[in-house]
Amino acid sequence: MALYAAAASVLAGVEERRGSVRALVYSSGFQNVKPLYALVCETQRFAAVLDAVIARAGLLRAEKKLRPHLAKVLVYELLLGKGFRGGGGRWKALMDRHQARLKAELARLKVQRHVSRNEDLLEAESKPGLAPKVPRYVRVNTLKTCTDDAVDYFKRKGFSYQGRASSLEDLRALEGKHFLLDPLLPELLVFPAQTDLHDHPLYLAGHLLLQDKASCLPAMLLAPPPGSQVMDACAAPGNKTSHLAALLKNQGKIFAFDLDAKRLATMATLLARAGVSCCELAEGDFLAVSPSDPRYAQVQYILLDPSCSGSGMLSRQLEDPAVAPSEERLRALAGFQLRALRHALKFPALQRLVYSTCSLCQEENEDVIQEALQESSGAFRLAPTLPSWPHRGLNTFPGAEHCLRASPETTLTGGFFIAVIERAEVASSAPQDEALAQLTPSSAARRKKRRKAASGPGLNLLPCS
Template sequence: MAVYAAAAAVLAGVESRQGSIKGLVYGSRFQNVKQLYALVCETQRYSAVLDAVIASAGLLGAEKKLRPHLAKVLVYELLLGRGFRGGGGRWKPLLERHQARLKAELARLKVHRGVSRNEDLLEVGTRPGPASQVPRFVRVNTLKTCPHDVIDYFKRQGFSYQGRASSLEELRALKGKRFLLDPLLPELLVFPVQTDLHQHPLYQAGHLILQDKASCLPAMLLAPPPGAHVIDACAAPGNKASHLAALLKNQGKIFAFDLDAKRVASMATLLARAGVSCCELAEKDFLAVSPSDQRYCQVQYILLDPSCSGSGMLSRQLEEPGAGTPSQERLRALAGFQQRALCHALTFPSLRRLVYSMCSLCQEENEDVVQEALQQSPGTFRLLPSPPGPIEALALSPVPSTACGPLLRPRSLVASSLLFLNG
């Protein structure tokens, strides 16, 4: 029953604009985050349908103690979900008393709209879109194992390894227990859509990191060598920091900052499971970190992945329909923070390379921020051409250019390339 109450609380929080689904789920302290997130997303997706069925059945009028958000979660589970296989507590018999009426109203709604499947009741904007068609990317954690051993493990489990992917069509054709090696990242495996590896022993042991390809690119582009000192400026939830540690081979130092205490605690758990020993976590605003502090005098690499609108995130299409179009007011506020963070990062005295990572497709958060940073550091950085390959992005290098110079790269353009690659 706890999961239903937790899901109702998250839905209420989203409706009152206390945060996003993902943020509220992770802040709920519910033990099974995956179960809660899935239940909330699906209930939210069918929200209009559930409201119509609940209203037509007169459920809230008949059961005065049943609150609207809890009713929506319970009716979803009864009619469209798992059917209370996960419990239900004292609410299960109550809902079952109204089961016949609720099912009849759902059937009547289908007849009225001329459809036969539950999913056909969804509005176009809430139907599964590109986000539900993206393959499952899995990064092999090279701090604990290697791609060859992981591939061999999956083959022994009955999976069929198809080699390195060479086309988009190969990714689209992935089904069943087949998997590929990503064409760009040698430690990234690609499984069919919606493959669930949360209970897999390699994931639970920290040998695998469930990480989207776009999220893997910033650390790959930063490419710090073993022994380097690195700042991960806005580090939570920690996947990029773990990737940086793997590139460093746990040699050197990562200074990881995040202002939210809960996110820092979650990051500490993730990094410990991944076997990261070179990372120093701090619950601190990166803007308050002094570039003149002697602890950071050897920092030559910075990864800056600040808060953004998320308009380039496919997953947000599923949990927050319409979230891809941020207001101009919000864009201005986000871009202001991003610009301050970027300009601050560029003041670290030993900086040799920086990656600016962005989950947004909005020019205000990308090209405009980069151009402003260039104008505020005249003669220090200049634009570089993109590296060869399927990555289209802006880059910044010091003037004069050197082979290991700073790199500044908005991920919006990288993300748009990945959207193309992933279909």
């Protein structure tokens, strides 16, 4: 039914801050706005419950073409609404295939939360104006230690290790001194949201980095092998750079650029503390770096995380969630982002690039990717990425579903956007499960791994030429 597609579109628009529910409903072109408005509001109200049921039932993994917002609307109608309207058409047939599993997961959720009514499942996080609590993500710095040793340390300090998480609901349920291993990143530990580790000795010594899960994805998806040459185009404050160095095992070279001298100095301190010895920092404008410079002739991997509106950052959402970037500011940012992406694609040896922002705005994300790919005349393409990730790019051009989005509601992270771009004549990257298998050490390797103090950092502050 058109009603469900329209509701999903409005939900996506609200998340992208394109307007209020009422404004988007009335501008949707849908003839009967009253049921549309009611359906959107009720789906929003139960968003956290619906996300939990969908994740636990594995609906988006089973139905890979089903978009997250539409799934949420359909599951609401099936489980919490008055049933499918007008017979439901093909959507009812699709949901019937998963009805038993979805109802079982809803019932299990009620048992776990000791409630009997659907209304009782509503938590504070689903009330208007309050974002879901995002867990505390802690990346283990594999240049200095290993995940097993970090887990053992926290267990000795009285924390209870719950193993590898299997769903978002596992992460939502974290409380007290319990912690988990993230289901996707093998070096990412997950603690309850209120856990404060800023003064923890392992953090101060560079063994741990406090980094949101979404912010860890760009380096993981760029996946440069040890020994390769990498460019981090807009590098400060350095968390992603240190992650790249860990993936490289300090073997190879990272050329990192940033215009802000103070941020670069802070970054140098972070990298030194993390034991990074393969990074060359340059204070200067990435756009002024010549792709024909022989120093960068072997750069095959580029991470581009340009300045953005930051509309996905949790701190900004909490400060004033109603304030969206002005159109003028968005145009200026998108213009810079497009210039940076065009420039990055000119490096002759480039094989893979990851573009990321902490913005929710289409202008800074899908629109930038679409224009850059059109201008490349087929030389580059979007690579299929993490097919089981629940939140995909907005459907603004063919292939946009290969992009990733993240938000507190759908992925329990900060708001983020990621696109993986590859040179077209190169065979597409290995299947995602194969890539992840390479990222996850075998049990034998983990047993052999021991914490090692990193050798002295070799950071060279060079002028950009």
